[in-house]
Amino acid sequence: MKRFIYSILSGILLALSWPTYGFPFLLFTAFVPLLLLEHEITQKKEKYSDWKVFGFTYISLLIWNYGATQWLHFSQNPDGSFSWIAFIFPLVVNSFLMSLTFTLFHFIKRKGGTWFGLIFFPVIWICFEKIHLNWELSWPWLNLGNAFANYPQSIQWYEATGTFGGTLWVLVVNEILFYYIRAYQVTGKRAYVWKLTFYCILFIGIPIAISLLIYQSYKEISKQKLEVVLAQPALDPYNDKYSQDGEQIVENLLSSIENDITPNTSFVVSPETAFPGRGFISINNLSNDPYIEQIKNWMRINNPNLSFVSGASLFKEYTTPKTSTARYIKEGNYWVDLYNSAIQIDLPDEVQYYNKSRLVVGVEHFPYSKILKPIVGNYMLDFGGTMESLGTQEHPTVFHHKKNEAKIAPIICYESIYGEYVGGFVRRGANVLFIMTNDSWWSDSQGHKQLLSYARLRAIETRRDIARSANSGISAFINQRGDIEKRLGYGVRGALKGEVNLNTKLTFYVKYGDWIARVSFIISGIIIAYVITKNIIEHMKIKRNAEKYKILKNKN
Numbered sequence: 055m056k057r058f059i060y061s062i063l064s065g066i067l068l069a070l071s072w073p074t075y076g077f078p079f080l081l082f083t084a085f086v087p088l089l090l091l092e093h094e095i096t097q098k099k100e101k102y103s104d105w106k107v108f109g110f111t112y113i114s115l116l117i118w119n120y121g122a123t124q125w126l127h128f129s130q131n132p133d134g135s136f137s138w139i140a141f142i143f144p145l146v147v148n149s150f151l152m153s154l155t156f157t158l159f160h161f162i163k164r165k166g167g168t169w170f171g172l173i174f175f176p177v178i179w180i181c182f183e184k185i186h187l188n189w190e191l192s193w194p195w196l197n198l199g200n201a202f203a204n205y206p207q208s209i210q211w212y213e214a215t216g217t218f219g220g221t222l223w224v225l226v227v228n229e230i231l232f233y234y235i236r237a238y239q240v241t242g243k244r245a246y247v248w249k250l251t252f253y254c255i256l257f258i259g260i261p262i263a264i265s266l267l268i269y270q271s272y273k274e275i276s277k278q279k280l281e282v283v284l285a286q287p288a289l290d291p292y293n294d295k296y297s298q299d300g301e302q303i304v305e306n307l308l309s310s311i312e313n314d315i316t317p318n319t320s321f322v323v324s325p326e327t328a329f330p331g332r333g334f335i336s337i338n339n340l341s342n343d344p345y346i347e348q349i350k351n352w353m354r355i356n357n358p359n360l361s362f363v364s365g366a367s368l369f370k371e372y373t374t375p376k377t378s379t380a381r382y383i384k385e386g387n388y389w390v391d392l393y394n395s396a397i398q399i400d401l402p403d404e405v406q407y408y409n410k411s412r413l414v415v416g417v418e419h420f421p422y423s424k425i426l427k428p429i430v431g432n433y434m435l436d437f438g439g440t441m442e443s444l445g446t447q448e449h450p451t452v453f454h455h456k457k458n459e460a461k462i463a464p465i466i467c468y469e470s471i472y473g474e475y476v477g478g479f480v481r482r483g484a485n486v487l488f489i490m491t492n493d494s495w496w497s498d499s500q501g502h503k504q505l506l507s508y509a510r511l512r513a514i515e516t517r518r519d520i521a522r523s524a525n526s527g528i529s530a531f532i533n534q535r536g537d538i539e540k541r542l543g544y545g546v547r548g549a550l551k552g553e554v555n556l557n558t559k560l561t562f563y564v565k566y567g568d569w570i571a572r573v574s575f576i577i578s579g580i581i582i583a584y585v586i587t588k589n590i591i592e593h594m595k596i597k598r599n600a601e602k603y604k605i606l607k608n609k610n
Contacts, residue, residue, distance in 0.1 A: 057094075060087035061110040065117025071201050072122040074503040078201040082258060085228040086235065088114055088156065089175075093236065096164050107160040108153050115149040115156075122196055125499035130292055143416065144193055152196075155182040166585040172233070174581050176225035177574035180218055184571035187472060190421035192412070194471060195504070198224045203507035206536030210268035211261060212514045214562040216473045218570040227257050272535050275517065276555035277485065278459045282531075283314045284523040285324035285364075288547035291494045291525065300330030304345050308352045311549040315356045319551075320458055325525040326365035326467045326492040327394060334369040334392060340405040349399055361455055362399040365466060365490040368407060369393065370445070379419075379445045391445035394418060396464035396490055398453040408451035410444070410466040412475055419443035450479045459556055460486060463518070467491040470505065474567040476512045481564060485556040487512060487520045494526035498544050502528060510536040515563045519554040 067084035070076045091110055095103045127141035159178055163171020183197045194200075199220025202209045212219060234250035237243075287307050289295040295303075307324055315322070329335075330345050340346060349362050372380055372389040380389040393409040400406075413419040420443050453462035463479030463486070470476065470489050479487070489509055493502040506528050513520050513536045520532040527544035531552035542550040 057091050057110055058113070060091040061113045062117065064088045065114035065121075068114065068118035069121025072118075072196075072504075073201060073204045073507045074500060076201075078205060079258075081198060081201055081224045082227040082254070083231060085225065086231045089228065089232040090235065092156075092160050092163070093168075093232070096160065103164065104157055104161060108157040111156045112149055112153040115152045116145065119145045119149050119152075119196065122500075125496050125501045128496040128499050128501070130495075140416070147191070148193055148196065151182065151186070155179055162581060162585055165589055166581065170581055170585065172229050174578065175229065176222055177577045177581075179225055180221055180571055180574040181578050183218065183221060184568060184574070187474070187568075190419070191415055193415060197221060200471075200508055200511065203504075203510050203536075206510055206514060207269045208262045208265050209511075210265040210272070210514060210535070212511060212563065213268075213517060215570055216515050216563045216568055217511060218568055218574075222570060223257075223261060227254065230254060230257060269535055274519075274534055274555050275557040275559055277558055278556045279553050280320040280458060280460060280486075280556065281316065281318045282321045282323060282521045282552055282554050283311050283319055284521060284529045284531075284542070284550040284552070285311045285322060285328070286524060286527055286529045286542050286546060286548055286550065287325070287328065288526045288545055289494075291492060295327075295492075295525070296332050298331050300332065300345055301348065303331040304329050304348050308349070310547055312356065314549040314551045315360070317357060317359075319357055319360050320455075320460065321462075321488075321521070322360060322362045322364075323488050323490065323521050323523040324362075324364040325523045325529075326490045327367050328364045328490070328525075329366055334367045337368050337370040337393075337407065340397070340407065341403055346397075346399055346405060350401060350403075353399070353401055358401050359457055361453075361457075361460075363453065363462060363464060363488055363490075364397055364399075365492070366395050366397050366407075367393070368395040368397075368409070377445055379443045393445050394466060396453075396466055396488075398455075398462065398464070400456065404456075406451070406453050408453070408464045408466075409447045410469060411446040411448075411450070412469040412472050413444055413446065414468050450475070450482055452479055452482045452484045461556075463487045465489045465512075467493065467505075470509050470512055473512060473515050473563070477516060477564040477567055480516045480518060480560065485518065485558050486554050487516065487518045489520060489522040491522065492525040494524075502526075502544065506530060506538075510538070515561065517557055517559065517561050519557070521552070521554055 064084055064087040067080050071078050071080040071084060088111060092107050095106050100106060123144065124141060126144065127136050127138050129137045129140045131137045155178060159171060159175045162174045183194065186192060187194045197217055199217025202220055209220060230253050231250065234246045238246040285307055287310055307328060311322060335343050335345060353360060353362060370391045375389045377391055380391050383390055395410060396408045398406040415421050453464055461483045463484035465476060465487055491505065493505050502524065509520055509522055510532055513532045513534055517534045519534055522530045527546060528541050529550050530541040531539045533539050534557060540550055540552045542548060
């Protein structure tokens with residue numbers, strides 16, 4: 055019963071740590087019950103210990119995943135019912151992968167000893183988070199460093215470490231707590247209680263103190279300050295956004311921001327897939343597209359010097375299949391790639407575009423389709439009118455402006471959770487971040503609130519201002535410290551006007567990316583190799599000794 059209590063307690067603490075409803079500093083204690091449970095199983099050398107650790111851990115992580123991401127079930131099936139598969143699949147799979155990682159730590163600790171295990175735990179967890187950022191089943195929503203997103207005053211040093219610094223911070227403090235609790239349990243000496251208190255204050259307090267000093271002293275870096283207007287059309291994605299006529303969608307979008315445009319406005323930013331609604335726009339014919347011409351005519355009247363940056367649904371035709379995502383159109387005898395894209399429209403006729411390259415699993419792409427399609431069938435969630443994997447591009451594209459110094463990182467929705475990928479835009483010259491998102495699929499739940507919070511992490515890591523346009527909200531301006539300076543609430547149709555600073559300075563994190571993860575891979579590899587080699591040698595010694603004993607016994 056005690057083990058079940060430990061398991062459930064860890065899960066509850068993890069769930070209660072998550073934004074935007076939780077208190078992230080609970081994370082510093084959340085793994086302690088699991089570590090105590092695992093240590094007891096290891097110490098008693100119980101049979102099937104790996105399975106026991108996996109089982110108890112899975113309970114904890116199911117609770118965490120449920121508490122933090124249950125909003126996923128608000129996505130709707132074509133008949134209007136809630137899509138529980140959209141929630142259950144990541145719930146089950148993500149909990150499984152996390153539990154597998156913790157069980158690997160238990161295996162190394164059991165085979166290599168407590169100290170090797172304590173070194174191994176944080177680095178293998180970081181390796182798991184890094185892999186989860188880059189493989190086809192990517193779902194890094196619950197990476198531990200994300201939890202502090204609503205407390206930017208405490209994590210200003212993410213400009214050097216990224217969110218992996220936060221993950222390391224959390225796991226090291228948990229291990230300190232575990233170590234001194236165990237020391238007190240074994241010895242009963244009160245000195246260990248004082249040491250626990252001292253080291254916790256030290257390891258939690260010093261990073262926060264450093265962050266507060268950076269936060270208070272940080273001055274916005276600005277090569278140039280520009281006025282930006284964010285559009286928030288508040289279209290219902292299930293009933294309006296992909297059923298209305300494209301011309302009407304563009305007209306309504308433009309009318310919602312018209313009163314906020316001034317001669318000083320440099321950019322209008324509208325949300326992900328803002329137009330055409332139903333259907334796609336041809337990349338092969340962007341300059342002559344009627345929807346883009348409609349926007350240009352509006353720009354000529356209201357402000358010919360501004361740039362219009364927007365999410366859009368694009369497609370590209372081929373005479374032969376040139377990508378793995380191209381699908382054959384029998385009626386026209388050609389191949390086509392569909393894209394979730396961003397475009398920048400400038401007068402007189404220039405149109406730049408970027409195709410989203412970090413896609414949502416099961417919504418925008420089918421992971422490991424050659425393996426999984428024969429098993430689960432061609433099941434994808436119908437978000438935006440396509441049931442096939444979208445196309446991507448190899449490298450980020452930075453939008454340039456001829457009339458000012460702005461170099462735009464056009465980040466589309468889910469991409470804003472990928473720190474190193476966003477840093478790639480900045481390394482290519484981006485001095486401001488525009489985020490275009492449509493996270494209205496999950497209604498007014500934690501989903502869009504959490505994604506807004508994660509954008510604050512990108513502002514700190516890159517020290518770039520963010521202008522975020524969301525279909526139904528929350529549209530916002532975020533400064534280089536990660537503060538939300540202005541916001542337009544969920545479900546409000548209208549516009550939000552603000553200013554962004556252009557910063558060309560590169561942070562340590564932008565320069566070197568997820569360096570903590572790369573170091574963790576090296577340390578994990580060394581430990582695994584050592585433990586495996588050590589156990590092979592020990593096994594060979596035992597075998598040799600057994601053979602010697604057998605020979606001596608036969609002689610006697």
